[in-house]
Amino acid sequence: MRPAAVSTTGPSRPASEGEAVVASIYDLKPRFQALLRPLARAAATAGVRANAVTWGALVLSVAEGAALALQPGRPLWLLLLPPLLLVRMGLNALDGMLAREFHQATPSGAVLNELGDVLADAALYLPLALVPGLDPLLLSLTMVLGVITELAGIVVVPLGARRRYDGPLGKSDRAFAYGLLALLLGVGVAPGLWSRGLLALMAVLALLTIWNRSRQGLREAASGSPPAGSPGRTPTP
Numbered sequence: 724m725r726p727a728a729v730s731t732t733g734p735s736r737p738a739s740e741g742e743a744v745v746a747s748i749y750d751l752k753p754r755f756q757a758l759l760r761p762l763a764r765a766a767a768t769a770g771v772r773a774n775a776v777t778w779g780a781l782v783l784s785v786a787e788g789a790a791l792a793l794q795p796g797r798p799l800w801l802l803l804l805p806p807l808l809l810v811r812m813g814l815n816a817l818d819g820m821l822a823r824e825f826h827q828a829t830p831s832g833a834v835l836n837e838l839g840d841v842l843a844d845a846a847l848y849l850p851l852a853l854v855p856g857l858d859p860l861l862l863s864l865t866m867v868l869g870v871i872t873e874l875a876g877i878v879v880v881p882l883g884a885r886r887r888y889d890g891p892l893g894k895s896d897r898a899f900a901y902g903l904l905a906l907l908l909g910v911g912v913a914p915g916l917w918s919r920g921l922l923a924l925m926a927v928l929a930l931l932t933i934w935n936r937s938r939q940g941l942r943e944a945a946s947g948s949p950p951a952g953s954p955g956r957t958p959t960p
């Protein structure tokens with residue numbers, strides 16, 4: 724994910740004193756970035772721009788979403804979703820490293836990053852509501868709550884807090900859950916009680932994440948400054 728434009732927002736780890744951190748796949752991001760750093764260095768040397776990577780991830784997501792929408796339930800597209808989500812995660816990490824570590828960050832890139840994430844999520848996940856047997860209302864609810872989750876992480880920034888990435892159901896966690904759903908459907912597991920249970924659990928965890936991000940953001944804003952030692956975003960993005 725790309726750094727925000729001019730704020731001192733940043734990954735919501737480590738926690739400040741008295742701040743409870745809910746585990747999330749997002750916590751693995753530093754290790755993931757370390758694996759991709761040589762690729763980021765090579766991409767920067769080759770002249771690849773962060774915005775181009777962001778657009779690439781969005782186009783890839785829209786293409787997969789269109790295939791899912793045109794042929795809902797086809798195993799090929801369902802089984803393609805999990806690896807594509809992993810590729811998208813890598814592209815999201817790559818564009819952030821290019822912007823932050825190779826001085827490519829711009830305000831327009833920050834806006835593109837946030838909007839691109841939401842649009843890509845919608846393109847990839849909403850077509851799953853067309854899969855026969857899945858509860859379309861419940862799946863759409865998880866999608867709407869996912870958007871609100873990201874808004875909850877952003878709206879606290881003007882108040883003086885960092886961009887919040889608290890769990891338990893951040894973007895990477897949602898990708899894992901939707902990927903698992905697509906994988907099981909793709910290998911022939913018929914939707915039913917298990918799929919409704921998974922989507923209901925995602926909805927509950929999304930509500931908890933919205934509350935958690937809002938609470939932690941307001942607490943941080945009230946403290947007047949980000950926790951000591953927290954990784955801030957550079958002011959040039």
